[in-house]
Amino acid sequence: MNWQLWSRQVDAVAWVEFKRFWLSRRAIGIYIIALAPNFLMLPLLIRPGRAGMLSTAYAVFFEMFWLRLVIFFGCASIFSQFFRGEILQKTLHYYLLVPVRREIVVLGKYLAAFSGTAMLFSLTTISSYLLYWGRSARGRDFLAGSAGIPELARYVAVVIIACAAYGALFLLLGLLFKNPMLPSMFVLTWESLNYVLPAELQRVSIVHYLRPLLPVILPRGPFVILTEPPSPLVGIPGLMLVTAALLVLAGLVLRRTEITYSAD
Amino acid sequence: MALPEDRIVTFDNVSKFYGETLGVNRVSLSFEPGITSLVGPNGAGKTTLMNLMTGLLRPTRGQVQVLGFRPSDSENMFRRVGYCTQFDYFPKGVTGHDLIYSLLRMHGYGRSEAGSMTHRVIDRVGMSDAADRKVAGYSKGMRQRIKLALAIAHEPRVLVLDEPLNGLDPMARSEVIELFCDLGRAGMHVIISSHILHEVDIISDRIVMMSNGYVVAEGDIQGVRSEMEDHPMQILIRCDRPALVASLVFQQDSVVEARIHKDGQGLLVSTRNPDQFYRLLNRIVLDNQLSIEGIEPADENVHSVYEYLIGGSNGGPIT
Structure with a gap:
C-alpha cells in the first residue's frame, strides 16, 4: 500500500478538477443559482415576530427550499457533471492514461466537487442565516444569545453532510446514466415522498437521516407514517458509510468503463 | 532469439466486439522495440488495437500484455507507456503547462521535478512560447504537439501514437518524425498508426497491416513483400x-x-x-x-504492399 503516492495523486486530480470546474466561467452559473434564490426568498420570510416563530420560518425555508431543492439540484448538476460532462466532452481518457488507480480518480473528482459545493452552500447558508436574523433587533439578540450560533452550526453541518451523501450518489449516477437528470428526478420524488412509505423503505433515504440533525424538526403533514427518527450517532456514521460505499461502487464502475465516446 | 516478456507487447488471440460489430478479430501479435506502424483504411481496427493495448478497451476474448503487465493494471503499466490518442480534446480551462505538470504530479513526481520535466518536454516538442496559453485556444498542430508532450513527458518505454502526424505542417512533421526515429533508435517501442504511407515507409522498422479487423500482414516491409507470391x-x-x-x-x-x-x-x-x-x-x-x-x-514499399493487400478490396484514404 503506497499511501503517500496515492495521497499525492488524489491531491493532483482534485486540484486539476477543482480549477477546471470551480474556477471556470461555467461555474458562474452555479454561483448565481446558489446565491440568487437564497436572497430572493429571504425577504419574503423576514417578518417581525417571536424568536420561536422566526426559527420555525427559517427552518421551513431551509428544509423545504434550501436543502430539498437548491442543495439537492445543485449537487445533482455539479457532481454528475464530473464524469458525464467529461464523457460528453471526450476528455475522460486523460485520467485513464496515467498510472493512477481509477478509484483514485473517483476520489479526486469527488473531493474537488465536494470541497466546492460544501464551501459554496455552507457560505450561502451562513450568509442567509445572518441576513435573516440580522435584520431586526430581536433577531440580533437571538444571534448574540446562546442558541443562535449552535443552531447555525447545525444547519451548516447538515449542508456539509448532505453535500457529501448526495454528492457521492450523483457522482455514481453521472457514471451510470447518459442523462443523470432522469434518475435525479426519481431520487427527488423518492426523497420527497419518503415519509409516506413503510418504515423499512424510509430508511433507504438520505433525508431520513438528515432530518433528525436539523435544529428545528417540522411536522410532515397528515399522511406521514411515523417512525423512530434515527439518532445522530447512528445517522451521521451511517451516511458516511453510505457515502463511502457509493464511492467504492463508482470506483468499480469506472474500473469497468471503456472509452467508446462515439457510442455516447 | 525471443525477447523476454518484460520487453515486448503481446496480443494473444485477441478479439474485440462492440455489440455485434467487429473491432478486431483473433489478433496475435508481438511488438518488439523499434518503430512499428499500423497501416490500414478507416475502420480497419488500428485504434481499437491501440485502445486495447492501453486499457481504454477490454478485449472480448484473448489477452494483451505490455512489458509483462495487463493493461488493466494501469498503476504499473502507465509508468512505462505513453499514449497519444486520436481524441483531440482536453480538460477545459487548463494551460498546456498545467496539463503536463498535473499529469506528472499524478505520476507521483515531486513539485520541482515535475516542473523541470514539464519545461523539458514542452521545449522538446517546440511549444515553449504557447505553454502558458489555454489548450482550448490551440491550433490543431499545437494540440498534436501537446498531446505528444503528454505521451512522452514521463519518458515511457512504450509510446503508442494514433495518427500523430495529422494536422502538422511539413516542417513540424519532419521534426516529429525525427523525434520518433530518435526514440526508436534509443530502444523504445514506438507504435504508430498513420494514413501517410510514404512517411510510415521511411521510419518503420516493421509494419502491421490491418483490414476489417484482421491483421493481413506483419513484419519488415521487405519480408512482407517477398511473401506476396501472387504479385x-x-x-x-x-x-x-x-x-x-x-x-x-x-x-x-x-x-x-x-x-x-x-x-x-x-x-x-x-x-x-x-x-x-x-x-x-x-x-x-x-x-x-x-x-x-x-x-x-x-514496389517494395508500404504503399505498394497496401495497394496489393488492401487497396483493391477496401481502398481507404491513403496518401
Missing part, C-alpha cells in the same frame, strides 16, 4: 539500352512483364523470381557491356 516483384533498371534488356529478359519464364520507363532511360520488369532474375541480369549486363545507373525494387 510479381517489380524491379526498375536504370540503364542506357532498356529496349535491349527488355528483349533479353523474357528468356526467363518467371518474368511476366517488361515495360520501358516513360523517360526512355529505364525498364520496369515484373518477375515471380527476383533472385533468379538478378542472376540473369548480371549475365545480360556483362555479355552486352551495358551501362547500369541503378537497380531498385519498385
